Amino acid sequence: MPKLWNETIEAHRREVRDAILDGTASLAAEHGPLSVTMSQIAEKAGIGRATLYKYFPDVEAILHAWHAREIAGHLARLTEVLDSAEGPATRLESVLEAYALITHESHSHQDTDLGAFLHRDNGDHLAHAHQHLHHMVQHLLTDAAQAGNVRDDIPPNELTRYCLSALAAARTLPSEAAVRRLVTVTLAGVRPPQH
Amino acid sequence: MPKLWNETIEAHRREVRDAILDGTASLAAEHGPLSVTMSQIAEKAGIGRATLYKYFPDVEAILHAWHAREIAGHLARLTEVLDSAEGPATRLESVLEAYALITHESHSHQDTDLGAFLHRDNGDHLAHAHQHLHHMVQHLLTDAAQAGNVRDDIPPNELTRYCLSALAAARTLPSEAAVRRLVTVTLAGVRPPQH
DNA sequence: GCTTTATCGAGACACTTTGTCACTGTCAAT
DNA sequence: ATTGACAGTGACAAAGTGTCTCGATAAAGC
Numbered sequence: 001m002p003k004l005w006n007e008t009i010e011a012h013r014r015e016v017r018d019a020i021l022d023g024t025a026s027l028a029a030e031h032g033p034l035s036v037t038m039s040q041i042a043e044k045a046g047i048g049r050a051t052l053y054k055y056f057p058d059v060e061a062i063l064h065a066w067h068a069r070e071i072a073g074h075l076a077r078l079t080e081v082l083d084s085a086e087g088p089a090t091r092l093e094s095v096l097e098a099y100a101l102i103t104h105e106s107h108s109h110q111d112t113d114l115g116a117f118l119h120r121d122n123g124d125h126l127a128h129a130h131q132h133l134h135h136m137v138q139h140l141l142t143d144a145a146q147a148g149n150v151r152d153d154i155p156p157n158e159l160t161r162y163c164l165s166a167l168a169a170a171r172t173l174p175s176e177a178a179v180r181r182l183v184t185v186t187l188a189g190v191r192p193p194q195h
Numbered sequence: 196m197p198k199l200w201n202e203t204i205e206a207h208r209r210e211v212r213d214a215i216l217d218g219t220a221s222l223a224a225e226h227g228p229l230s231v232t233m234s235q236i237a238e239k240a241g242i243g244r245a246t247l248y249k250y251f252p253d254v255e256a257i258l259h260a261w262h263a264r265e266i267a268g269h270l271a272r273l274t275e276v277l278d279s280a281e282g283p284a285t286r287l288e289s290v291l292e293a294y295a296l297i298t299h300e301s302h303s304h305q306d307t308d309l310g311a312f313l314h315r316d317n318g319d320h321l322a323h324a325h326q327h328l329h330h331m332v333q334h335l336l337t338d339a340a341q342a343g344n345v346r347d348d349i350p351p352n353e354l355t356r357y358c359l360s361a362l363a364a365a366r367t368l369p370s371e372a373a374v375r376r377l378v379t380v381t382l383a384g385v386r387p388p389q390h
Numbered sequence: 391g392c393t394t395t396a397t398c399g400a401g402a403c404a405c406t407t408t409g410t411c412a413c414t415g416t417c418a419a420t
Numbered sequence: 421a422t423t424g425a426c427a428g429t430g431a432c433a434a435a436g437t438g439t440c441t442c443g444a445t446a447a448a449g450c
Contacts, residue, residue, distance in 0.1 A: 013427085034229060034255050039407060051428050053409070060229050154376050161364040162380050169360030173353065181349050185357050189384030208398090234436060243400045248438070 019045045020055060021066040033063060071129040074102050078136065088143040092150070095140055096163060097183045099133075100170040104179045134160055141190065151192040159190055214240040215250060216261040228258060266324035269297050273331065283338040287345070290335055291358060292378045294328075295365040299374045329355055336385065346387040354385055 023044030027036045036059055042049040056062045078098055085094040138160040144150040150159070166186040170179045218239030222231045231254055237244040251257045273293055280289040333355040339345040345354070361381040365374045 016427095032255060034258075037407065038409090048429050049408090050410085050430080054427070057409090060227060063229075151380075154380060155373075158368065158373055158376055159380065161367055162361055162377055165364030165367075166357055166361035166381070166384070168363070169356040172356055172360075178350075178353055181353055182357055185346075185349060185354065185384045186361070188386070188388060189361070189380045191383070193383060194389065211398095232436060233438090244437090245401080245439085246399050249398070253437090 016045065016047060017055060017065075020047075020052065020062060021069060024059075024062045025066050028063065036063075068129050070106070071133065074099075074106075075129065075132055075136075077102060078133070082136065082140075088140070088147040089149040092140045092144045093183070093187060095137065096167060096186065097180065099137075099164075100167045100179050100183050100186075101176070103168060104170040104173060104176065106171065134164065137163055144190075148192065150190050153193070162186075162189065211240065211242060212250060212260075215242075215247065215257060216264055219254075219257045220261050223258065231258075263324050265301070266328065269294075269301075270324065270327055270331075272297060273328070277331065277335075283335070283342040284344040287335045287339045288378070288382060290332065291362060291381065292375065294332075294359075295362045295374050295378050295381075296371070298363060299365040299368060299371065301366065329359065332358055339385075343387065345385050348388070357381075357384065 020041060024036060024041050027040055027044060038052055038059060039049055041059070041062065042052040045052070056065065078095055081094050081098040082091060085091040138156050141150055141159050141163070142156045145152045145156065163186060166189070167182065170182055173179050173182060215236060219231060219236050222235055222239060233247055233254060234244055236254070236257065237247040240247070251260065273290055276289050276293040277286060280286040333351050336345055336354050336358070337351045340347045340351065358381060361384070362377065365377055368374050368377060
């Protein structure tokens with residue numbers, strides 16, 4: 001196996017790949033994901049159609065790759081938020097709020113839940129990126145539960161799904177203030193029930 | 196304008212239409228919605244391809260119609276539940292639980308959030324069916340808020356989005372018991388905050 | 391009952407999209 | 421300089437698409 005290539009060629013490939021993903025996202029946003037064709041994508045990306053097949057086997061794979069890139073970007077931002085907060089409760093609230101806001105602004109770009117739709121992933125990319133996110137929130141919830149800020153009568157796994165799903169509603173909300181209210185309500189659901 | 200046709204022809208059309216929708220759902224479930232073609236659908240439904248175009252203009256329209264039919268069925272079941280419950284709090288809980296269970300079992304059929312994905316609806320079918328659902332839940336929440344069972348510091352509209360979105364997590368849960376726990380948590384989010 | 395009329399269904403056609411060749415040009419390694 | 425690997429492209433066969441036209445069938449008018 002020859003040593004890996006020079007920087008130049010790999011950088012170029014990345015550029016082309018990104019152009020493909022951007023173009024596809026644009027096309028999908030404009031005419032709907034079902035009407036996107038390999039031909040359109042190739043033209044939009046400024047490459048030959050046959051070349052496109054050297055990067056991706058079909059439209060579905062491209063949409064998956066785009067979604068994975070999107071999620072990865074979100075994860076990076078969330079990790080920043082995570083690291084800059086102190087204490088289990090604060091960390092949980094900060095990350096959930098950040099997630100909701102990201103989801104909210106992603107709406108205008110009209111992307112999300114494409115992943116849920118395209119669940120032809122057989123435990124691959126989507127699973128990876130999304131499980132990463134899931135794991136992060138679950139960890140936060142477990143910590144907060146140990147600190148007594150979160151109910152412990154429900155498995156953390158299920159609380160995590162609840163949080164992520166509830167906050168997905170941020171996509172449909174009109175204002176940032178509404179998103180913050182959504183976070184409030186969602187957090188109210190995970191607090192220990194009083195008796 | 197000639198009076199509308201006899202029952203027979205219309206019944207036949209409905210049969211064919213249903214066969215198309217069923218076949219499409221089956222194909223979409225098996226190979227993913229993006230790879231479904233008009234040719235496959237026609238063959239599966241047992242009609243000529245050209246005939247299929249007399250019913251629907253393209254795959255997207257068929258998926259929309261199938262989704263609308265699905266939602267309509269769910270709505271009918273929810274309306275039953277709604278009518279057989281007494282009192283604002285009980286009604287809210289019953290309907291939300293029923294919705295979660297329906298979502299849960301719909302998972303195996305792998306359908307939902309296809310609607311969210313195909314938001315090429317310009318205020319049409321999807322809007323109609325889904326807004327009907329939204330309206331039902333919002334009404335329940337408003338009643339329950341007036342009775343003091345639900346917080347009134349958040350607009351009912353937003354609480355509704357929260358509920359429906361949170362309960363969508365039922366799709367990914369493994370057991371019915373987990374779904375009931377999800378309903379518990381979701382309801383905890385909408386209760387009046389204590390001070 | 392028989393014609394009229396509307397519409398269902400299918401064969402056929404022109405066009406687009408798809409997936410895969412074989413081929414050229416370029417860069418890195420020896 | 422030669423070799424090997426790979427990006428990129430034009431070309432081709434196959435599949436899918438949308439439309440048109442034509443025959444068959446069932447309701448409606450006389």
